[in-house]
Amino acid sequence: MSELFSLLDVTLLNSTLRFVAPILLAALGGMLCQRAGIFNIALEGLMLVGAFGAVVGSHLTGNALGGVATAMLAGALMALVMAVFVVSLKGDAIVVSIAINLLAVGLTAYLLTALFGVKGAFRPTDLQGLNAISVPGLAHLPLLGPLLSGHSILVYLSWVFVFASYFLLYRHVWGLRIRGVGEHSAAAQTLGVNVAAIQYGVLILSGVLCGLAGAQLSLGNVTLFVENMSAGRGWIAVVAVMLGQANPFGVAATSLLFGFTDSLGFRLQGLNLPSQLTEAVPYLATLAGLFLVAMRRRRALGT
Amino acid sequence: MTGPRAWWNLIREPLLSVLGAFVVGALLMAASGHNPISAYMAMIQSSLVGSGLTSTLGRATPIIGLGLAAAIAFRSGFFNLGGEGQFVLGGLAAALVCLHAPLPGSLLIPTSFVAAALVSGLWAWLGADWEFRFGVPLLISTLLMNYPARLLASYLVSKPLRDVASGLPQSHAIPESAYLPGAISGRFHLGLVLVVIAVMAVSWLFLRTVVGYRMRMTGLNARFARYGGIDVGRLGRGVMFASGALAGSIGAIQILGVHFRFIDGALTKPFYAWTGLMVALLARSRPVGVLVGGFFFAAVQTGGFGMERAVEVPRELSQVLQALIILFVAVGAQRPVRDLEEGEAHV
Numbered sequence: 001m002s003e004l005f006s007l008l009d010v011t012l013l014n015s016t017l018r019f020v021a022p023i024l025l026a027a028l029g030g031m032l033c034q035r036a037g038i039f040n041i042a043l044e045g046l047m048l049v050g051a052f053g054a055v056v057g058s059h060l061t062g063n064a065l066g067g068v069a070t071a072m073l074a075g076a077l078m079a080l081v082m083a084v085f086v087v088s089l090k091g092d093a094i095v096v097s098i099a100i101n102l103l104a105v106g107l108t109a110y111l112l113t114a115l116f117g118v119k120g121a122f123r124p125t126d127l128q129g130l131n132a133i134s135v136p137g138l139a140h141l142p143l144l145g146p147l148l149s150g151h152s153i154l155v156y157l158s159w160v161f162v163f164a165s166y167f168l169l170y171r172h173v174w175g176l177r178i179r180g181v182g183e184h185s186a187a188a189q190t191l192g193v194n195v196a197a198i199q200y201g202v203l204i205l206s207g208v209l210c211g212l213a214g215a216q217l218s219l220g221n222v223t224l225f226v227e228n229m230s231a232g233r234g235w236i237a238v239v240a241v242m243l244g245q246a247n248p249f250g251v252a253a254t255s256l257l258f259g260f261t262d263s264l265g266f267r268l269q270g271l272n273l274p275s276q277l278t279e280a281v282p283y284l285a286t287l288a289g290l291f292l293v294a295m296r297r298r299r300a301l302g303t
Numbered sequence: 304m305t306g307p308r309a310w311w312n313l314i315r316e317p318l319l320s321v322l323g324a325f326v327v328g329a330l331l332m333a334a335s336g337h338n339p340i341s342a343y344m345a346m347i348q349s350s351l352v353g354s355g356l357t358s359t360l361g362r363a364t365p366i367i368g369l370g371l372a373a374a375i376a377f378r379s380g381f382f383n384l385g386g387e388g389q390f391v392l393g394g395l396a397a398a399l400v401c402l403h404a405p406l407p408g409s410l411l412i413p414t415s416f417v418a419a420a421l422v423s424g425l426w427a428w429l430g431a432d433w434e435f436r437f438g439v440p441l442l443i444s445t446l447l448m449n450y451p452a453r454l455l456a457s458y459l460v461s462k463p464l465r466d467v468a469s470g471l472p473q474s475h476a477i478p479e480s481a482y483l484p485g486a487i488s489g490r491f492h493l494g495l496v497l498v499v500i501a502v503m504a505v506s507w508l509f510l511r512t513v514v515g516y517r518m519r520m521t522g523l524n525a526r527f528a529r530y531g532g533i534d535v536g537r538l539g540r541g542v543m544f545a546s547g548a549l550a551g552s553i554g555a556i557q558i559l560g561v562h563f564r565f566i567d568g569a570l571t572k573p574f575y576a577w578t579g580l581m582v583a584l585l586a587r588s589r590p591v592g593v594l595v596g597g598f599f600f601a602a603v604q605t606g607g608f609g610m611e612r613a614v615e616v617p618r619e620l621s622q623v624l625q626a627l628i629i630l631f632v633a634v635g636a637q638r639p640v641r642d643l644e645e646g647e648a649h650v
Contacts, residue, residue, distance in 0.1 A: 041442075081630075091633035094382065094442070095584060099629035102577060106622025113617035114335040232450055239443060276458035283450040290447070294438040 012267045013147040018221055019266070020259025021151075021158045022047065025213035026237035027244070027251045028158075028165050029206030034246040035169060036202040037182040042082055042097035044234025045104030046207050050075040050214025052108040055122060055225040056115070064128040064219050068154070071215035072208045078104065079207025080200075087199045101234075109227050122225045129223035130154065130215075152220040154212055159252075161209070166248040178202060210234070232283060236262075239286045242293045254289065261285035317585050317596070320631035328624045332616055342616045349609020350602040359598070359605040360495060361561070362573075365390075367597030368498045368553035369579025371505055371590060376546040378509065378588035380522040381431065381539055385445030386550050387576035388452030389427050393419035393551025395456045397558045398565035401477035402464075408480025412559060415481065419555035420548035426452065427547025428540055435536040441543075457567050464565075472567035483560040494556035499594070501549065506590040518542060522588075550576070574622070578604070581629050600625055 026043040033040035050071040057070025082100050085091040109119075116122055130152035139149040169175035180188035181198045189195050217233070218225050236258050244250030265281035329339035349355045369386050376383035397415035400406075406414055430448065433439040461472040485492040509515040521528040521535055529535050554570060562569050578600050585600075586592025607621030 085630055085633060089634045091630075095633035096630060098384075098580070098584075099626050099633055102581065103623065103626035103630065106619055106626050109619035110331075110617050110623050111335075113619060232447075235443070235446055239447075242443075274458050274462060276454040276461070280451045280454045283447050287444065287447050290439050290444055291433075291437060294433075294440075298438055 012263060013143065014150065015263040015266060016256075016260050017147065017151055017155050018216075019262040020256050021155045021216045021220070022213040022233055023237050023240060023259050023262070024158045024252060024255035025154070025161065025216065026210045026234055027240040027255050028161050028248070029209035029213075030237055030241040031244070031246045031248065031251050032165065032169075032178065032202040032209075033206050034241055035182045036178045036199050037185060038086065038199055038203065039093050040082075040097060040203070040206055041094065041235075041238050042079075042100040042104075043206070043210055043213075043237045044230050044232070045097075045101035046075050046078055046082075046210035047214045047217070047234045047237075048101075048104040048108055048228065048230040049078045050211030051218035051229055052111070052214070052225055053211060054215035054218045055127065056111075058128050058219055059122075059124050059126075062126070062128060064130045067128070067219050068130070068212065068215045071211040073211070075207035075209070075211025075214065076204050077207070079203045079210070082207075083200045083203040086203070087196050105228055108225075112225070112227070120227055123223070127223050128219075130220045152216060154216040154220055157212070158216075162248050162252045169248065174198075174201075213237075233262075236282060236286045239289050239293070243289045258282060258286060258289065313587070313589070313592075316634075317587075317592070317628075317632060320585070320628045321599075323631045324624050324627035327627050328620060331623065332620065337614065337616045342610050342614050342620075345610045345613035346603070346606030349613065350606035355605055355609060357491070359602045360491070362605055363598045363601035364494045364498050364560075365553050365557055365575040366578050366582060366601050367594055368494075368501065368556065369550055369576050370582035370586065370593040370597045371498070371501055371579075372546045372549040372553065373580045373583035374586065374588040374590060374593050375505060375518075375549065376542055377583050378522050379518040379538065379542045380525055381542055381546075382442040383427060383430070383445050383543060383546050384442060384580070385427060385430060385448050385452075385547070386580055387571060388445075388449035389423040389547040389550035390554045390576050391456050391570050392426055392452050393423040393554030394558045394570050395459065395554070395565055396422040396551065397555035398474050398477060399464075401481040401559070402475055408478065411478070411481040412483065415555050415559060416552055419551040421551075423551025423554065424544040424548030427550070428544040431540045431543035435539060453571055456565065460565050460567050466564070474565040476564045477558070481559055482563065483556065486560045486563075492556075492560040494560040497556065498553075502590045502594045509590065514538075514541075573604075578625065581625055584629050585632055 026047050029046070030040050030043050053074025054067040054071035056067075056074075058064050058067025060066070060070075078100065082096055085096045085099075086093050112122055113119055116124075132150045133153060133156070135149040139145050167175075169179065177188065177193045177198055178201075180191070180193060181195050185195050188198075213233075214230065217229060237255070240251055240254040240258055244252070244254040262282040265278040268278040268281065269275055325343070329343070332339040332342055350359050369390060372389070373383060373386055396418040400415045400418045401411050404411065404414060426448065427445070430441045430445040433444055434441040457472070460474050464474045466473055466475040479487075483493040507515075509519060517528065517533050517538055520531065521533060521538055525535055553575075557570060557575075558565060579597070582593055582596040582600050586596045603624055604621045607618035610616050610620070611618040
């Protein structure tokens, strides 16, 4: 028992929000798409493109924020491709998403070699990562200090976006349109809403958010790019959207839960457990989350 | 629907998709300072002639097999994204049988295949069972199950089953009596023959049997199929078991015909399962299409290596080309799955 408690120490607290941020950012993007009636399971690929863009941008500009900007642009461009195929060309969203995920793996690996002549991983010595920002007044509090302070700008932004997306969805006319398109696109269309424009908008927004998620992975949690480094987190985000019922606060809560299991897995490695077991923790937790989604749905249907 | 016009309708979109992908790929190469024409020439030369062809056929074996496994599920409307985990677990089961089963040599091969098919079939069956029993979406559960499957195999060959003397995360070598016929001589082992037989068998199943008819009807419209008296829950569990069992058997083929031991990452790094899945999408789940498409994607990959050697275009271009093909294929694709929300409707 004492071993279990010793796990819940300061390092775990501090790492939790770092692990939550990529999942949360991607999940918020997935949530917006869901609300506009698009089942976006390309979060994984968009995140990977963002992680790559971040490292390229930081390397070229010598500035981590330049990397963040490039990550947003890269995510948005990939999402634009997805929007062209899903919205304009009416391709099947699931098949397009699978293609985008695989394209992201191939394209980042191709560009890694074509641009920098390396394979597998890219870690230039001068690569600038995101600085940890300590919040004055918070940093020295017990427990809360290590939990809330000393994170990258993107970690704080991810929580700002939770409230921003709530405002957008429920307090702004665009949100009303987004929800209208998702709930009944034909009705929204007859009321003069440009359905295609809304769907393009949410997809590109999800690309930007996934880009930020990727930047947090490659410039926040570590400072390097590794092939396929999103490692399933985009899929965890997909489940977070489902479990959070595409509601900003629900999505935040489920992302917090999945991010916590991610950091717990990371923390468990210190206990001499096999790394494969600890790596499996977040996926098993996500599978369990999927069961919760199903049971709640069933209960809602009254069967 | 056997007239030339029907055939043309079936292959028109895949052909246009391939063409489109190669045009975009050429633009990408030109943008990164390479000559696309010499790159494509190198690709063809290194994949379709002599030893290149041999290595293309070797690569095509698992790709066609895993494409067929995906096609069985897709054609029936079940989006099995768990091919990778099923493939790995099958390989692991086959290796375990060969290393530890107290059997005479002649029984090792058939027992390995049965074990691989059972383990992977049950693993895939779980996804279907959870969907029909609890409404857990199969598309996502099968994908998530890839990670624990891969990590379990990786753990076993890094710790308890590790051949410590080899210094690598891999199991001990299997006895020679378990090698597939032809495996030692070179790349043409029995696996390719088995896979071609499987293609013909699945084709026959789809077109000439009642079960195949039910599968196709369920794939076209699950609600209508249920209305027509098909027990979709039972069919779905069976289909997923078959799809997983086939993927597992392909794992056994790779262990018994190529690697002769379970090497950590050897089945996952070449992306066989995902390539197979793409082939099934390209072929619209038609078995003969999977055969042709699997050979084609294998050639693109082998050609990628040759291209990298000859003109220094990164071999990852092959992956880009494949993904682009699927992106184009998605346009005008009939939705191969039921709506996710339909999980409830199965009860």
